Amino acid sequence: MFKEISLNTKELKDKACILKAGQRVLLSGTVYTSRDAAHKRIKELMDKGEKLPYDLEGAAIYYAGPTGTPEGLAIGSCGPTTSSRMDKFAPEFLDKGLKCMIGKGKRNQEVIDAIKRNGAVYLCAIGGAGALASQCIKKCEVIAFEDLGCESVKKLEFENFPLIVAIDSEGTNIVK
Secondary structure (H helix, E strand, O other): OOOOOEHHHHHHHHHHHHHHOEEEEEEEEEOOOOOOOHHHHHHHHHHHOOOOOOOOOOEEEEEEEEOOOOOOOOOOOOEEEHHHHHHOOOOOOOOOOOOOHHHOOOEEEEEEEHHHHHHOEEEEOOOOOOOHHHHHEEEEEEEEEEEHHHHOEEEEEEEEEEEEEEEEEEEEEEOO
C-alpha cells in the first residue's frame, strides 16, 4: 500500500507524476469548481481566444455544484459529481495545462490518454459525503458564470481534503 501524502495544489505541476493509483491524498490549496454548463462556456471562451475565468496551467478542477452556504460556513454541501459528463472537454483542458481533476466515477480512454500525455492525475472524492467534505473547504468565492447558480465557477480553498488517486500519470486506473 502507498503512503498517504499531504499535497498543496501549488505542488501538482511537479508532483502529480509521483502519485500512484490507490494512494490517499490530503489536498490543500486552490481548487476551482466546474461542471457541465461551466465547461461548455469555458470551451466557448477557448475557441474564441478569450480570457478564461482561471488559468488552466497547473490548475485543479473539482467537478462539484455546491449547495447554498449556511450561515457561519464557507460553503454548503460540496460532494463530487459524475466526472464522465466532462469527458468531452477534459482532453483539451489537460492539453492546455490542467493538472488535476477531482470527481467520482470512471473516465473514457481519451481522457486517460490525455492524463498520461500531460502527466496529470484524476482524484476521486467520496460520493454521498458532501456535507462532510465541505468541512475541508475554508473559503468559497464565485468567480465566473454566476447565472449558472450551483454550477457557477467557484474558487475554493481546500484544507486536507481527503481524496484517492483514481488514475495516475501513467494511466493506472482503479475505477474501470
